[in-house]
Amino acid sequence: MFDFRQLRYFIAVAEELSFSRAAQRLHLSQPPLSQQIQALERDLGVLLFNRDKRNVALTEPGRVFLEQARQILAKSDEARVQVAEAAAGFTGLLRLAYTVSVTFHPSLPHALLRYRDVAPSVRVALSEMYTEPQFAALLTNQIDVGFVRDEPKHESDREALQLEVIDREPLVLALPAGHHLADRQSVSLHEVSREWFVAQPRELAATLYDRLVQLAMTADFHPKIRQHAQQINGLLVLVAAGMGLALVPASMRAVGLAGVCYVQLDDPDATMLLAVATRRDDPSPVLNKFLSTVDESKVSVGL
Numbered sequence: 250m251f252d253f254r255q256l257r258y259f260i261a262v263a264e265e266l267s268f269s270r271a272a273q274r275l276h277l278s279q280p281p282l283s284q285q286i287q288a289l290e291r292d293l294g295v296l297l298f299n300r301d302k303r304n305v306a307l308t309e310p311g312r313v314f315l316e317q318a319r320q321i322l323a324k325s326d327e328a329r330v331q332v333a334e335a336a337a338g339f340t341g342l343l344r345l346a347y348t349v350s351v352t353f354h355p356s357l358p359h360a361l362l363r364y365r366d367v368a369p370s371v372r373v374a375l376s377e378m379y380t381e382p383q384f385a386a387l388l389t390n391q392i393d394v395g396f397v398r399d400e401p402k403h404e405s406d407r408e409a410l411q412l413e414v415i416d417r418e419p420l421v422l423a424l425p426a427g428h429h430l431a432d433r434q435s436v437s438l439h440e441v442s443r444e445w446f447v448a449q450p451r452e453l454a455a456t457l458y459d460r461l462v463q464l465a466m467t468a469d470f471h472p473k474i475r476q477h478a479q480q481i482n483g484l485l486v487l488v489a490a491g492m493g494l495a496l497v498p499a500s501m502r503a504v505g506l507a508g509v510c511y512v513q514l515d516d517p518d519a520t521m522l523l524a525v526a527t528r529r530d531d532p533s534p535v536l537n538k539f540l541s542t543v544d545e546s547k548v549s550v551g552l
Contacts, residue, residue, distance in 0.1 A: 253325060255289045256318045258282055259297065263315045266305045338538030340370045345539075346378040346386060347396040350457075350481045354500040354523060356415050357396055359546040364539055371535055380456055384410060387528055393536050395526045399456040412524040413540070420460065420519040421502070421511045423488045423495040431510040438514060442470035445493035447484050450477045457481070457521065461496045464519055485509050498523075 261271040262282070272279040290297050297311035307315065331340060343364075351357050361373065376392060383395035384406055396415075401407045422441070424431050430440065442465070451458040465472045475493045478484045482504060484495040489508035498521050502511050525543055527536060 251289050251292050253322065255285050256322055258285045259289055260315065260318055260322070262286060262298065262305065263307055263311065266307075268300075268305065338371075338534035338536075339368050341533075341535040342372050342374060343394065343535050343539055344374045344376070344392040345394050345396075346376040346383045346392045348380055348383075348398050349377060350398065350498050350501065350521075351396040351523065353503045354416070354418065354498070356523065356543070356546055360539070360543045363546050364542040367542060368535070368538055371538075379453060383526060387526060390528075393527065393531070393533060394539060397524055397526045398522055400522065400524075409529055410526055411529040412526050413543070414522065414524045415543070416523040417520040418523055419499045419513065420464075420496050420521055421499045421513055423485060423497050423501070424510050424512060425488055425491045426508045426510050427491075428494075428510065430512060433512055435513040435515050438464055438468040438516065438519075439470070441494055442468060444473075445475040446472045447476045447478060447487040447493040447495050448472075448474050449479065449481060449484065453479065454481070457496065460519075460521060464496070464514075464516055467516065467518070 258271070258275065261274050262268060265271040265274060268279050268283055268286075272282045275282065286297065293310075293314070295310040295314075296308050297314060299306045299308055347357055364371070364373070376386075378386065378392075378395070380395075380397045380399045381402075383392065383397050384401050386392045387395060388406065388409060397412070400412060401410055422430075422436060422438075430436050446461065448454075448458055448461060461472055476487050478487055481497060481501065484497060485501065485504055485506045487493065488495050489506055496519075497511075499511070499513075525540065527540070
């Protein structure tokens with residue numbers, strides 16, 4: 250079976266229509282070149298050139314093979330480039346999941362925009378997913394990276410997964426615009442211990458629900474939940490309607506919903522983790538390129 254070297258030799262002779270000029274172009278002596286062309290002809294079972302002492306001309310099978318040889322070498326070069334780009338993380342597929350609240354934090358859009366600039370040929374498959382399902386999806390190789398709001402609860406998961414902290418985002422209190430505390434710079438949760446709250450169901454968003462309960466317990470009360478909303482932005486609609494107060498990440502201020510005010514909490518522990526989760530020691534070049542982009546994005550947004 251012919252090889253790439255023979256194809257290059259054949260193309261050189263076909264373009265020069267001279268064995269001596271082709272040999273000079275290829276930086277080798279003429280006898281080995283002639284031997285390789287003869288071996289190629291024997292392998293194909295056809296005569297590629299009509300030659301005499303003065304002239305070299307392509308036969309009809311030679312003209313057909315020249316077109317095919319050029320295509321084969323072009324595909325070979327294309328394959329080399331694509332393999333090199335894949336090894337460097339510039340092509341392939343990245344499966345990324347994120348919680349809804351992360352869409353309002355600058356880290357995600359900045360990372361995606363930067364990644365599109367450095368690796369435009371990588372296809373990014375995005376999935377909206379709560380934190381615990383993200384850990385399960387990572388462990389079963391359904392996603393490659395997740396923007397999560399909590400650490401894994403189980404020891405085995407902590408051993409299998411790796412988290413890179415992006416931010417410990419402050420939590421704020423969302424109040425109806427007419428609330429008597431709406432104009433305050435900051436409040437303590439103890440001041441709203443008798444108020445109604447709205448929250449996401451714990452079975453869906455355990456992280457934020459548990460933070461509300463923990464911070465309330467520190468303030469010596471248990472929050473009274475009047476209404477649930479499936480999505481975190483739905484909480485703000487309930488707040489605007491006067492159904493209760495909500496504990497949300499500070500980045501939710503970006504929603505800017507009419508009828509809702511945001512007030513800082515005095516408690517220094519009123520924060521919420523934001524981290525990037527991956528399988529530990531995942532060798533994927535595409536993933537590593539994205540993680541480097543996340544690091545650059547942290548700097549650009551001042552985290």
